[in-house]
């Protein structure tokens with residue numbers, strides 16, 4: 001059952017690892033067959049290199065295991081909330097990738113700073129609000145999904161296919177599991193570039209080496225003449 005989707009989800013999980021977005025068993029990818037109302041997701045706690053088609057887990061939209069010997073990812077309830085709320089998505093990814101997770105832990109959105117961002121995400125990439133104690137103590141993963149959906153009340157999830165869950169990490173989505181992984185890879189790059197852009201903007205021109213040291217080294221290497229004087 002769902003052999004094609006299982007293959008897509010397996011390959012998407014392996015792509016996540018190949019792209020260096022996950023360490024050990026962190027993160028997970030799922031895909032949905034909307035006609036059947038079934039979701040294929042990574043098994044919980046299994047290393048990426050040990051993943052096989054047979055180990056993929058099939059659940060229904062209530063999270064009941066329909067097929068598979070392993071426990072579904074501990075984030076399954078979050079994935080399910082997103083599939084229920086975002087009708088156009090076909091795949092969901094969660095990672096703890098370094099740069100996007102750093103923004104999530106800091107509780108900071110990633111603002112659009114250049115065309116690289118704008119090519120993939122229309123507006124800021126939001127960070128969710130603080131979770132309430134009742135949400136944390138309750139079904140945290142389901143409540144995480146509901147808070148993500150709440151964050152997108154005024155946003156189109158197909159225009160901004162990513163979110164930073166505060167004090168946790170990023171979730172991305174797309175029309176297919178591969179599409180969702182693609183957005184995770186792009187998100188990580190954009191987070192890295194955004195951080196470095198902000199560092200440059202806040203610290204640039206505040207520092208310059210000593211002029212005499214610049215002169216001494218450059219002129220010593222270039223025959224005591226500035227390039228224009230070498231006549232070459």
Ligand SMILES: O=C(CO)[C@@H](O)[C@H](O)COP(=O)(O)O
Nearest residue numbers: 025026027028044045073074
């Ligand atoms: O966010 C978390 C833990 O903080 C999870 O995503 C783990 O990183 C992976 O859990 P499984 O998918 O293996 O249950």
